[in-house]
Amino acid sequence: MTRAAAFFDLDKTVIAKSSTLAFGRPFFQGGLINRRAVLKGAYAQFVFSLAGVDAAQMERMRSQITAMTTGWDVAVVHDIVQETLHDIVDPLVYAEAADLIETHRAAGREVVIVSSSGAEMVGPIGEMLGADRVVATRMVTRDGRYTGEVEFYAYGENKAAAMREVAAERGWDLADCFAYSDSVTDLPMLEAVGHPTAVNPDRALRKVATERGWPVLEFNRPVSLRARFNGARTPVVTSAAVGAAVAGLAWYARRRTLRPLPAIVDAPVVPLPGRRRRRGA
Template identity: 85%
Template sequence: MTRAAAFFDLDKTVIAKSSTLAFGRPFFQGGLINRRAVLKGAYAQFVFSLAGADADQMERMRRQITAMTTGWDVAVVHEIVRETLHEIVDPLIYDEAADVIEAHRAAGRAVVIVSSSGAEMVEPIGEMLGVDRVVATRMVTRDGQYTGEIEFYAYGENKATAMRDLAAEQGWDLADCFAYSDSVTDLPMLEAVGHPTAVNPDRGLRKAAAERGWPVLEFTRPVTLRSRSAAARTPVVTGTAMGVGAAVAGIAWYARRRALRTPAGGVVAAVALPAPVPPIGRRRPRGA
């Protein structure tokens, strides 16, 4: 059993776009949304890439997505996501984020994705990245269709609550855990751990990080996982991981190095990955 974990927000922290909006075109091609929705999603993606999403924008996006998905067939959504995952998401993964994830694995920590996007998107992405757990938004389904209701919204304080519950279940001391996010809306998530780091922070989070003395990283190189040769790479903590204390120092050194190199300027509960284990306290919907 690992004694600590590293928690990662997904959008603009591990991948370069909104995971929910990235699937707009496949959903259109699969007949789930119309062309107008695709265009609105493309515009939202553009705004998100420039400035992130504040609380009001996230709330508008949540309402739009829940209204749009009402009546969708759960099995069809899962099928579309799995068929297009590598084409849509693989090229968006930040090389630097993959390095940090590898460093935490080398230090013996569990890796957890914590995202407000839907489990339908986040779970397969988590499997692709090989993370240990996923926390994401969970929507209500009935008779194989989405009802438009949200059972659990992985946003704001809810993220921190899910992290505390998962830490209690797994025996992790949050004071020894790490967290990474780009958004000021994730302050509860970052404040829940002993080692918070702002990644590609929006204006609000950059200010909060400066006030609290948190490290700030800038991730700028999206790559495909296929382009990352494990044999050609040396783990970030190699030569430094001499016991738990030295491993922590290796991660902190990596964060400072990144900060110096680049000047600072949507639906489910936790599930084990990659094994197809249903979410804790909930059966996976038919067709998942």
């Protein structure tokens, strides 16, 4: 049993984009969202890459999750993520993050991905990265479908609480553990360990890191990991989740500094295009 671990936030810390938004196109192709939502997702990714988020915006995202995912088939979401994971996420992983993960594993520390996204995404991504376990948002399912209710939201203080729970289970001393994140909303997560580091920090987190003398890292080289983690282990999902990958499409677009986009919660689902029948056939 190891005595320490390294906890990694996911979006803009390990991967260059939002894991929530990255699966927009595959979900469209699977018939879960419409074309309008895909276009908004592309715009929202651009907005997400420019700045961080605050607590109010994260709360709006949770509201979008409960509305968007209600009634979705769990098996369909799982299959889409599994089939498209490497094409969608593999090219987005920062080389610097991959090196850091390998360094911690070589030092005998377990690697834990801690993300507000759902385990249908975070679990497979963690496996690809060679993480030992993941902590993610948990939503309620009934009869194989998402009810839209959030059972556990892996955000803010909840992340820190989950980390303390895992540490107690594994016998880790958090004073010897490491944590990495880009957002000031993850301040409780960073404060929970003895070795916090800000990665690609938003303005508020950069200020805190400077005041407290925390290390600040800049990751900017996304690379493919197909050859790097061939021996990756399947991580333990500490807080399983649904997190519907496109739940935050409208939320991310509603930046205070940019013109709001229309909500997509009530937009109709566009069926997958089929082949046109030939005239006379």
